[in-house]
Amino acid sequence: MPTTRPTPPPGEFLYLLAGDADDFVAACAELLPADIAESLNDLPPDGAARVLTALPFHVAVQVLDEPMLERREELVEHLPDAAAAPLVQGLSADQQVRLFRQIKEGDRARLLHVLDAPTREQLARLMSYPPQSAGGLMTTEFLGIPSTWTALDVRQHIASVGRAKETVYAVYVLEQGTQRLVRVTSLREVIMADSGTSVMDIGEGRKPVTVTPLTDREEVARLIARYNLLAIPVLDHQGHILGIVTVDDVIDALISEQTEDVQKFGGMAAVEEPYLDTGFWELIRKRAGWLCVLFLGEMLTATAMGFFEHEISRAVVLALFIPLIISSGGNSGSQATSLVIRAMAVREVTLADWWRVALRELPTGLTLGLILGAIGLARIELVHGLGWYDYGPHHLLIGITVAAALVGVVAFGSFAGSMLPFILRRVGFDPASASAPFVATLVDVTGLVIYFSVAYLVLRGTLL
Secondary structure (H helix, E strand, O other), X not given: OOOOOOOOOHHHHHHHHHOOHHHHHHHHHOOOHHHHHHHHOOOOHXXXXXXXXXXXXXXXXXXXXXXXXXXXXXXXXXXXXXXXXXXXXXXXXXHHHHHHHHOOHHHHHHHHHHOOHHHHHXXXXXXXXXXXXXXXXXXXXXXXXXXXXXXXXXHHHHHHHHHHOOOOOEEEXXXXXXXXXXXXXXXXXXXHOOOOXXXXXXXXXXXXXXXXXXXXXXXXXXXXXXXXXXXXXXXXXXXXXXXXXXHHHHHHHHHHHHHHHHHHHOXXXXXXXXXXXXXXXXXXXXXXXXXXXXXXXXXXXXXXXXXXXXXXXXXXXXXXXXXXXXXXXXXXXXXXXXXXXXXXXXXOOOHHHHHHHHHHHHHHHHHHHHHHHHXXXXXXXXXXXXXXXXXXXXXXXXXXXXXXXXXXXXXXXXXXXXXXXXXXXXXXXXXXXOOHHHHHHHHHHHHXXXXXXXXXXXXXXXXX
């Protein structure tokens, strides 16, 4: 079973680098690129750049291509032009674009000046697409072949140029003359086919699953998952293949998308840099806006409590259950919001399905409210009966008030939490912005209104 040498501590790289070059190369020979990248993360950018330039070229390219390598843009900025240009050109097209989106404008111009003309033209074309689109994710290194070739021709072609391609998951058959994509054949089918078989007769010949350059990355991921693909071709409006989006690039994009959504769920704007690399004022800017919005929303809660000040002063016992009531509604709303946003993300529901979601959440919320209401009523009666707390002679009415209010608040929370993503999507906002804090703030205010309205109806003539 193959084994790898334990990864040296980061400082040992610099120590070895100061000695014999052969010793340094020998020390790195048995290390995986991911291990080297992890060690470089703990070095200052100038030290990491020195280590990278001392590595064998093919290893350095693999390390620079590693997702585990943090601050890649800072590392490249510390490389001399003579070392940076070949390393950048050694990356796949999609990784070049990702790197150039990260580096500073000044360093971007410096690197563009030393890159060869084909690389510059390709970067300019790919960077014209939005980062969240298929065009922003695709690589131009795919295997396109004429429709007149045989299986033997394809195999020989793969043997000669395959090393220059990022992946050879499939071969893309192009129509003779027009160069339009007419067929996608898997590598497995090409290998198993008889040598003289035409590529147009290999496989089942179904219409290829494709996307356009402006297709959103979430839709690309959905198609790759739905059809169990390893890559998906990107076509222009004339049917010419511009590139492919591979499954590993989609995974990286989805991790970024999920990180952004999680941050929005927490009630803040998305942070692009790693937490420890994000500046103090950047954190303040990202978090303060949502906190202010939520604070203003919670001020409405204080206003609502002031409106019911008379009821609270006459029946102080009602104040004991305010946290219970509003938190139950907020929790129910957060559950519904999470379910609907997830369903939207995987295209299980669309905007046209809002009424179907409403018809499901209303009875669901009522049932959940009945369950919590029964628990609340039982708890009040049990505590009063055991003598742990005296709720007074109207303890049963207080229990009924809490139970009925829970039914109303939880039902409203479920309904509001499920409808808010549809409203945000309709007006053009990201549904992930319907974060748990935002839903909870909305339900806090309405929960108080429902609670004291129920209390007034049930306790009127007794405590109120």
